[in-house]
Amino acid sequence: MTDISYQTQTHEAEASLGDYFALLKPRVMSLVVFTALVGLLAAPVSVHPVVAFASILFVAIGAGASGALNMWWDADIDGVMKRTAKRPIPAGKVTPDEAKVLGFALSGMSVMMLGLSANLLAAGLLAFTIFFYAVIYSMWLKRSTPQNIVIGGAAGAFPPVIGWVIATGSMSVEAWLMFALIFMWTPPHFWALALFMKSDYDDAGVPMLTVTHGRKATRVHILAYTVLLVILALATAFTAIGGPVYLTVSIVLNALFLKGAFDIWRRTEADAEYDGYRVEKAFFKLSLLYLFLHFGAILVEATLPAAWGMWA
Amino acid sequence: MSIRAEHEIHQRRKGRNVGVGLMLAGFVVLVLALTFVKITGGDFELPRIEESQ
Numbered sequence: 001m002t003d004i005s006y007q008t009q010t011h012e013a014e015a016s017l018g019d020y021f022a023l024l025k026p027r028v029m030s031l032v033v034f035t036a037l038v039g040l041l042a043a044p045v046s047v048h049p050v051v052a053f054a055s056i057l058f059v060a061i062g063a064g065a066s067g068a069l070n071m072w073w074d075a076d077i078d079g080v081m082k083r084t085a086k087r088p089i090p091a092g093k094v095t096p097d098e099a100k101v102l103g104f105a106l107s108g109m110s111v112m113m114l115g116l117s118a119n120l121l122a123a124g125l126l127a128f129t130i131f132f133y134a135v136i137y138s139m140w141l142k143r144s145t146p147q148n149i150v151i152g153g154a155a156g157a158f159p160p161v162i163g164w165v166i167a168t169g170s171m172s173v174e175a176w177l178m179f180a181l182i183f184m185w186t187p188p189h190f191w192a193l194a195l196f197m198k199s200d201y202d203d204a205g206v207p208m209l210t211v212t213h214g215r216k217a218t219r220v221h222i223l224a225y226t227v228l229l230v231i232l233a234l235a236t237a238f239t240a241i242g243g244p245v246y247l248t249v250s251i252v253l254n255a256l257f258l259k260g261a262f263d264i265w266r267r268t269e270a271d272a273e274y275d276g277y278r279v280e281k282a283f284f285k286l287s288l289l290y291l292f293l294h295f296g297a298i299l300v301e302a303t304l305p306a307a308w309g310m311w312a
Numbered sequence: 313m314s315i316r317a318e319h320e321i322h323q324r325r326k327g328r329n330v331g332v333g334l335m336l337a338g339f340v341v342l343v344l345a346l347t348f349v350k351i352t353g354g355d356f357e358l359p360r361i362e363e364s365q
Contacts, residue, residue, distance in 0.1 A: 014321060014324060014325070015328075016324050016327060016328060017327060017328045017331040017332070048349050048353060050345050050346060050348075050349045051346065051349060051350075054342055054345075054346050057342070116346070117346055
């Protein structure tokens with residue numbers, strides 16, 4: 001290899017700012033920001049806007065840091081799966097070491113700054129969330145058990161609790177209800193994805209339920225978890241964070257979600273192959289709307305308390 | 313007159329450097345605003361001595 005060809009290859013591989021940003025999983029970050037913000041605003045204690053903005057920003061950076069650590073650790077399997085092959089490390093734009101350093105640096109910075117802007121409990125929860133996602137889920141559960149996303153889903157469920165703790169400095173039942181909503185929502189959401197991203201997890205050797213227990217068992221699990229989620233989501237309407245708006249939204253969404261899960265359970269693989277996993281894809285899209293609107297309804301209930309005073 | 317050709321890589325590096333610079337500047341402003349809010353909000357006030365004492 002001549003110096004010139006070496007130089008050219010190095011230049012072509014040099015990352016842009018956007019590539020580093022992609023390491024932080026911006027779409028996951030947006031969900032974290034939203035749910036943490038709802039947790040913060042649903043809390044019965046008001047927070048100064050600057051403190052709220054800074055704290056949510058540091059939670060988002062912490063979530064991004066755990067995403068970078070996940071991409072560093074999973075670079076080998078990301079390159080194998082179609083869904084993740086274009087991520088910055090498998091695409092050759094960022095080196096694994098760069099992702100690791102960025103992940104560790106942002107983890108430390110976000111936890112420290114959240115401790116300063118909000119309180120030590122919130123900072124401790126953020127540190128635990130990063131640890132849970134990067135170590136418990138990515139390094140341990142993901143490649144060792146089909147329950148990976150069931151237990152690992154806890155990492156994605158912590159942000160509203162952190163938001164609540166930023167405002168109040170302590171944890172309460174309402175915060176854990178929001179945690180439970182995301183925790184129970186995660187398995188059906190990811191198993192629907194696993195059904196239509198057919199060979200990805202097989203190719204990567206990740207023991208998703210579809211790989212270890214088969215696709216029929218996955219369909220049964222989706223329905224079972226959806227039934228539990230529906231009960232939890234509807235029951236939340238009668239707690240302090242619920243109300244008439246939440247109940248109305250929740251009834252509609254849960255009816256649709258339950259029907260989707262039932263349709264998935266009824267279908268055979270031949271049906272799914274025939275229509276290109278139409279029902280599974282629709283269920284996956286609905287699951288995103290389901291979570292967004294449930295938290296949106298909690299936000300409405302929290303920010304318009306005067307109008308619903310009769311409910312409480 | 314400069315004979316140095318502007319390569320795409322220079323633009324990418326410049327974009328990256330400007331981006332990092334803006335983020336650092338934003339961070340400084342944020343810490344400044346946080347400090348101001350914390351100090352004026354009474355977070356760091358010393359406990360008051362009771363008048364009766």
